[in-house]
Amino acid sequence: MKPILYIVIPCYNEEEVLPITKDLFLNKLKELISKEKISDSSRVMFVNDGSKDSTWEIIKKLALEDEHFIGITQSRNRGHQNAVLAGLMEAKDKCDITISIDCDGQDDINAMNEMVDEYLEGSEIVYGVRSKRDTDTFFKRATAEGFYKVLNIMGAEVVFNHADYRLVSSRVLNEFANFKEVNLFLRGMFPLVGFKSTSVYYERNERIAGESHYPLKKMLALAFDGITSLSIKPIRMITSFGFIVALVSFIFIIVSIIQKFVGTTVTGWTSTIAVICFVSGVQLICMGVLGEYIGKIYMEVKHRPRYIISERTEDLKEKDK
Ligand code: UDP
Ligand code: MG
Numbered sequence: 001m002k003p004i005l006y007i008v009i010p011c012y013n014e015e016e017v018l019p020i021t022k023d024l025f026l027n028k029l030k031e032l033i034s035k036e037k038i039s040d041s042s043r044v045m046f047v048n049d050g051s052k053d054s055t056w057e058i059i060k061k062l063a064l065e066d067e068h069f070i071g072i073t074q075s076r077n078r079g080h081q082n083a084v085l086a087g088l089m090e091a092k093d094k095c096d097i098t099i100s101i102d103c104d105g106q107d108d109i110n111a112m113n114e115m116v117d118e119y120l121e122g123s124e125i126v127y128g129v130r131s132k133r134d135t136d137t138f139f140k141r142a143t144a145e146g147f148y149k150v151l152n153i154m155g156a157e158v159v160f161n162h163a164d165y166r167l168v169s170s171r172v173l174n175e176f177a178n179f180k181e182v183n184l185f186l187r188g189m190f191p192l193v194g195f196k197s198t199s200v201y202y203e204r205n206e207r208i209a210g211e212s213h214y215p216l217k218k219m220l221a222l223a224f225d226g227i228t229s230l231s232i233k234p235i236r237m238i239t240s241f242g243f244i245v246a247l248v249s250f251i252f253i254i255v256s257i258i259q260k261f262v263g264t265t266v267t268g269w270t271s272t273i274a275v276i277c278f279v280s281g282v283q284l285i286c287m288g289v290l291g292e293y294i295g296k297i298y299m300e301v302k303h304r305p306r307y308i309i310s311e312r313t314e315d316l317k318e319k320d321k
Contacts (some may be wrong), residue, residue, distance in 0.1 A: 001274045004043075045071065084186060091146075115128065
């Protein structure tokens, strides 16, 4: 039996982009079907992430145009990671493999052929990895590189230059469903599931239309979330740092005492201020990092749902019948 593939595509305010990229996805799906790699029951599934423009209306229209298009919508905007998760969890019982991809045409759709081949040869997870980032600005490339480096130093297993373009089998998704955290960083979580995995390489293109929803602020938030949801090393580093500061202060106290006896106590104003400023700065940073973890614990213990699906094109079609 040929595997059923669901291509899962998160969309947030993409009314300019969807009408252009929809054919890319459908043509690729049909190509794979005609090459007899996947079953005809395969689908292109759009996940509307509570868009404020007409994205959901466009998706509903597409679902009427071609049965290979389906869509679900979240009750409100919850962010890219949660939208992908909603799509994957919705798809996992209906298909054998999923491929998640952004809807803006930046990730090369042709890499899907190789992804499916890798799956047919036994891989359960296939990571799409950007081989070149020429189309990104120098700033985005530099920050992204720094980000992956920091993640690896912190002990999180993340495939370098892999974003959220990946093939995952439903077998892996069934295990993944047991990862209950609310703070999502999918590219760091999938390696934790295990199973046989490989990477395929592709070149990243320009966004076809519209604008990136990841300005610097959101990128930093994702980076911070990535590090603190996957690693407790920053907390350990605080402890080590605390010891170093304590040691330096101790030496300083000894020096001050010696100075007192030698008779040069009036000098030292500058160094006193310097030490006070330094130590309070360190303390504030440490408190910030601790606060970040406590905030995460707070979010996790609430066990709030990570996505809420309010409508499905499949149900709407049923109603029309
Ligand atoms: N996206 C989403 N919810 C959000 C923000 C973005 O579902 O709150 C989707 C968006 O429609 C796109 C993908 O996530 O398909 C990646 O977003 P974008 O292209 O803006 O990010 P970039 O490629 O610049 O990192
Ligand atoms: Mg993009």
